[in-house]
Amino acid sequence: MSDSQQTEYDPGPDSSALEPAQDTELARGLRDEIDSHDRDLSGFHLLHDGLSAFVARAALVREASISLDLKYYIYSDDTSGRILTGLLLQAADRGVRVRLLVDDLGTRVANPRILALESHPRIQIRVFNPVEGRSGLRRGLEQLLNFGRINHRMHNKLLVCDGNVAITGGRNIADGYFSKAETEFLDVDIITVGAVVGDASKTFDDYWNSEVAIPVTELAFTNDQTCSLEELREQVGEYLAGARQSEFTRALEKSDLAEKLKTGAIEFHWGKGTLFADPPRKAIDRASVPVSEYPGARLEKILRQCERKVRITNAYLIPGVPGVDLFSALQNANVQVDILTNALATNDVAVVHGAYSRYRKPLLRSGVNLWELRPMAEQKQRLHWFKGKSRASLHAKTFVLDDDRAFVGSINLDSRSIIQNTEIGVLIENPQINRQLDELFDTWTGPDAAWQLSLNKRENIRWTAAGEDGEQVVEKRDPETRWWQRLLARLLSRLPIESQI
Known part of the structure; x- marks a missing residue:
């Protein structure tokens, strides 16, 4: 399959970021902090410790009341990834809209749990710039034949909670980025509130609605790769219960970050923030982007x-x-x-x-x-x-x-x-x-x-x-x-x- 012969996918209906939450514990906790500064400024809180970076993401997912938008180059099916996935499912069950965009090269979307997760009425999953094959020889052959297209990857890392808080930086979703692996990656993220969050939501929408963000249901899975949503809920419950003694869960339980966010006790440093982001079209038509x-x-x-x-x-x-x-x-x-x-x-x-x-x-x-x-x-x-x-x-x-x-x-x-x-x-x-x-x-x-x-x-x-x-x-x-x-x-x-x- 050459570039000109590649499968045409239906990107599905467009969607946009929901209005920022106003009447939630998290929104109320941040309101005084945000209202005390000019509207064109942003507040920043640095995260350089891996465990704190995991806790920050997990705490925001647990506290979300309206929406969660995530896009990551790597989203692994390991301890940290499964805990976050379980928390995303729980968020959707309580009415939070979840949109997850992952890169096809960095994240192997070949897991039956992904399709089950996407069947949830409040969860949507899209894959950036994919090849049709999900595994084996076919995938490798398509990658080779479509190299000119798939050579451009979405290397972004972003989480936006309720339109009020965002985390961006260098970390993917995998144990090594959060301090539990044979190789520990030294990395830095930033939690931000204020004006930059709106820009982050707009950037997410640009990627989500681009022609190269394909619904995971449009990709080819074998018939025996099945898992119902109820089976997934049961698996998630068992996994989260079994993971209670994991380093990540213990750290999350000991953390007071969520409570500090809700009470306005997190120290944010304020100033002008400017979001730099490549337009998604760069991945398929680089010449059209100055x-x-x-x-x-x-x-x-x-x-x-x-x-x-x-x-x-x-x-x-x-x-x-x-x-x-x-x-x-x-x-x-x-x-x-x-x-x-x-x-x-x-x-x-x-x-x-x-x-x-x-x-x-x-x-x-x-x-x-x-x-x-x-x-x-x-x-x-x-x-x-x-x-x-x-x-x-x-x-x-x-x-x-x-x-x-x-x-x-x-x-x-x-x-x-x-x-x-x-x-x-x-x-x-x-x-x-x-x-x-x-x-x-x-x-x-x-x-x-x-x-x-x-x-x-x-x-x-x-x-x-x-x-x-x-x-x-x-x-x-x-x-x-x-x-x-x-x-x-x-x-x-x-x-x-x-x-x-």
Whole structure:
């Protein structure tokens, strides 16, 4: 099936965000806070701890009274995903309208529970830019034949509750993003109220009603993949009961975040917020979207306006020649650029590290301060019920801009994020959020958490950090890796595929 022969789907009737809730506990709790500020401002509350990020999402789903709109690149069928799915079903049973949009590549929608969930009169599920095949050889063949179309993915992460509160940032729905997995992703989200929430709802509607958001019922499932709604309710009840001793449920039960939201006790920092979001049409007709509308291009314009410092935390850094030139220009203008990214030992995509490694020396020569995350970063800060060790990997995408602005979103500094995928993020004009992200950067780049890179007199890279005894340790090659990992990264760095990663 070629691009021109692909199956025509019926996107179903359009729908729009419901009016924001007014007479609910959550709305009343936020009203005084919101009414005390100008209508064009937004309030922001930073979430950098994984468990708190899970609790925030679960608490909003439990407190929703009118509507829940969610769109995610990855929505996994693991502990955190199943708990949230169970809470979504319970929300729908009490009358909340639920709309869930997931990406077809990031989220494998081949589970009979999905169809059962979609049969609920208050739940709708759509899949972004899908192929017809759900599994096996057919799916792989269609992906190959339709590569030009499916190469563009919805990388967004957004939850909007009752039209009053939104969460966006870098986290997908999966255990690793919430601190319970073999690999723990260090990430950042933002809870927001006020003006930006309306913009987030409009963006969600744009995606939901686009021609590439297909109802899950339009996709091909085999006949034996069945599960009734009543069976699903029973499974959800059993699962939620069995999950009461899970780290996530225990954290949710101990959390007072929902109560603080309802009583107006959450500390929001207020300022102007600007939502950056790719139009969904970029995924199917990129030429029709002016480059100036890309969030990456808008962010570059903001970077060029900085006067003192730029501190970037980014999981996948492939700046290319334009990015190196941008950072060099900032350095020449006396704007210090600091960047934290993944090391070879913490990067979960070897080909990305291979491409990034070509730019380390040019960045260092330009004066950029460059750090790479260590595998055991932030282990001492893990909450007490998460026992055992996990490998840290950076997934955050944040920017500290001078002393008064910040950006939190889903945008990686690579061609895939900037050109191929659709992304989302929010520019925050607030010195407190700026300072919190600045302090987090200092924590994540401390000598016990990251390797700082430098060039010696022969322009060879050296990695410096603290050893277990606190003494300085200097490495001459990618730290905490094996020879075959370094060889693979070196070989992958030579592939001419930078525009696709």
